[in-house]
Amino acid sequence: MSLADEFRPGTFVQALHFIAGNVGFLAGKTLEQLELSGASIAIALALALPLGVVLGHLHRGSAFAIGASIVGRALPSLVLIGVFLTVLGIGFLNNMVALAVLAIGPILTNAYVAINGVDRDLVEAARAMGMSDRQVLARIELPLGAPLLLTGVRIAAVTVVATATIAAVDGGGGLGDVIVNQASYRLQGVLGASLCVMALSAAVWLALLALQALATPRGLRAATLLELSDYGKERL
Amino acid sequence: MTAAGPVIPNFGGASSCVLRNGLFCLGWVRQHWSDTLAPALVQHLELTVIAVGLGFAIALAGGLAAHRYRRAEQPFSVVSALLYTIPSLALFQLLVPFTGISLTTIEIALVAYTLVILFPTIVVALRSAPPEVLEAARGMGLTPRQILVRIELPLAVPAIVGGLRIAVVSTISTGTIAAFLMPEGLGHPIIFALSEPHPFKTEIYAAGALAIGLALVCDATLVVARALLAPWSRRGA
Numbered sequence: 069m070s071l072a073d074e075f076r077p078g079t080f081v082q083a084l085h086f087i088a089g090n091v092g093f094l095a096g097k098t099l100e101q102l103e104l105s106g107a108s109i110a111i112a113l114a115l116a117l118p119l120g121v122v123l124g125h126l127h128r129g130s131a132f133a134i135g136a137s138i139v140g141r142a143l144p145s146l147v148l149i150g151v152f153l154t155v156l157g158i159g160f161l162n163n164m165v166a167l168a169v170l171a172i173g174p175i176l177t178n179a180y181v182a183i184n185g186v187d188r189d190l191v192e193a194a195r196a197m198g199m200s201d202r203q204v205l206a207r208i209e210l211p212l213g214a215p216l217l218l219t220g221v222r223i224a225a226v227t228v229v230a231t232a233t234i235a236a237v238d239g240g241g242g243l244g245d246v247i248v249n250q251a252s253y254r255l256q257g258v259l260g261a262s263l264c265v266m267a268l269s270a271a272v273w274l275a276l277l278a279l280q281a282l283a284t285p286r287g288l289r290a291a292t293l294l295e296l297s298d299y300g301k302e303r304l
Numbered sequence: 305m306t307a308a309g310p311v312i313p314n315f316g317g318a319s320s321c322v323l324r325n326g327l328f329c330l331g332w333v334r335q336h337w338s339d340t341l342a343p344a345l346v347q348h349l350e351l352t353v354i355a356v357g358l359g360f361a362i363a364l365a366g367g368l369a370a371h372r373y374r375r376a377e378q379p380f381s382v383v384s385a386l387l388y389t390i391p392s393l394a395l396f397q398l399l400v401p402f403t404g405i406s407l408t409t410i411e412i413a414l415v416a417y418t419l420v421i422l423f424p425t426i427v428v429a430l431r432s433a434p435p436e437v438l439e440a441a442r443g444m445g446l447t448p449r450q451i452l453v454r455i456e457l458p459l460a461v462p463a464i465v466g467g468l469r470i471a472v473v474s475t476i477s478t479g480t481i482a483a484f485l486m487p488e489g490l491g492h493p494i495i496f497a498l499s500e501p502h503p504f505k506t507e508i509y510a511a512g513a514l515a516i517g518l519a520l521v522c523d524a525t526l527v528v529a530r531a532l533l534a535p536w537s538r539r540g541a
Contacts, residue, residue: 230391
């Protein structure tokens with residue numbers, strides 16, 4: 069293949085035509101992808117969030133809580149999906165479990181680091197004012213830890229929505245169905261679906277960023293929103 | 305002699321374990337180590353080394369520039385935050401109209417993802433030198449260049465290696481997705497097995513274990529490298 073054959077930016081125009089001509093179809097695929105992602109994130113939140121918060125509150129288990137995201141990063145998503153396929157069979161369930169495993173790492177680690185890192189002096193002061201353990205958690209630690217905790221949720225959510233595309237290889241549905249099937253949809257279909265996936269995960273990222281802004285106590289707002297990049301906040 | 309029943313073709317060589325798709329067929333791994341698994345492992349290592357090497361060179365140059373001219377940082381961090389949200393499968397495909405289905409396409413995407421990790425790490429690391437140390441250096445008459453080379457860069461080494469660890473491990477992970485574009489790396493045996501009506505377990509497990517093993521070995525190598533380069537940083541970074 070010569071370079072002239074390969075360089076075809078015009079394909080993007082065809083891709084936009086593909087999107088315009090298949091709005092309903094692509095919207096259905098997007099919905100499938102959101103269903104799968106939502107279910108996985110819900111499971112990961114239910115498991116990892118309380119655990120991270122409790123460990124952070126007790127200041128215990130840092131090796132476990134921080135190790136979770138290190139181990140999670142070393143597990144390639146494709147390998148997880150492949151392995152769960154052999155255990156749980158083709159379909160929704162195996163993809164949901166594989167994606168939930170991916171999401172647990174960042175949620176657990178950030179919840180732990182967020183609650184554990186709340187200024188000890190403030191916690192002492194709250195106790196001195198007569199707050200119970202539960203009140204300290206609900207009124208001091210959770211509000212102050214919220215920005216960092218939600219950063220973990222945002223990282224996990226974007227990772228899951230992005231990875232759900234790959235779930236198409238074993239019956240996960242979603243926009244990945246189009247992306248991995250160039251034989252049926254040609255390059256413009258593949259590109260169109262890729263653009264949709266890109267827009268979808270950017271939308272999820274922005275929506276959660278907005279949620280984070282709302283959940284951040286007023287005194288902390290200016291400080292946290294200046295930092296857009298997520299990577300400085302993850303710890304190794 | 306029984307004549308009834310379907311005739312199952314025997315292509316020779318397939319053990320009973322492979323025929324009933326057993327949990328893990330060691331024989332298959334031995335038989336296909338040199339024609340499937342080993343080449344995929346080598347390709348994967350090449351993909352990773354090139355991507356992280358190029359990404360590190362670019363991020364270091366950019367990081368030094370941003371360290372010197374602070375204004376260069378903000379646009380870069382916005383771009384990298386947006387880039388981070390693009391799913392790898394989509395990014396590989398979106399590059400096809402420009403660079404075709406090629407190793408170049410794969411490497412551009414992988415390098416881009418390493419930049420998202422390495423650039424902010426390097427900028428933060430260069431800035432982390434304690435102010436009193438910088439003050440003392442200036443007092444001793446060091447020029448800005450000497451301060452950079454003798455103080456800021458050496459002190460940044462542990463954090464930079466920390467960033468490289470994340471970059472290497474996530475590149476190995478993303479590298480498996482590259483196999484959707486072309487048969488390259490450890491993702492290929494996995495995708496090949498998954499595309500069969502009855503996915504062959506041994507192939508998925510063997511290639512998956514190699515990918516995870518490669519990540520762990522590369523990570524351990526960098527930990528050792530950090531201990532050699534910055535012996536003072538033994539406790540975390």
